[in-house]
Amino acid sequence: MSQKKQTPEERFLIELDRQSRQHGDRASFDPFKIGALLGYKEISVRQTVKSLSQANLIQKHGDDSISMTPRGRQVVQDT
Numbered sequence: 001m002s003q004k005k006q007t008p009e010e011r012f013l014i015e016l017d018r019q020s021r022q023h024g025d026r027a028s029f030d031p032f033k034i035g036a037l038l039g040y041k042e043i044s045v046r047q048t049v050k051s052l053s054q055a056n057l058i059q060k061h062g063d064d065s066i067s068m069t070p071r072g073r074q075v076v077q078d079t
Helices: 010-023 033-040 042-053 070-078
Strands: 058-060 065-068
Touching: 010 033, 010 042, 010 070, 033 058, 042 058, 042 070, 065 070
Parallel strands: none
Antiparallel strands: 058 065
């Protein structure tokens, strides 16, 4: 059985969740550092953050800080 390939947004959200669990659930993170861990370019990070925040899966705190929302955590747990 083949496994569904993850989208860039899913990979970003999963990595953000992993970092969040390591550093505390209420921690904020630099989205560009998360993107760098995944090999994303700056423009890809900006688009991914925009998409995920519009879907209420992450919360932006200015241009250089994001955190998971409860809905984002639920999506990661369901994958």
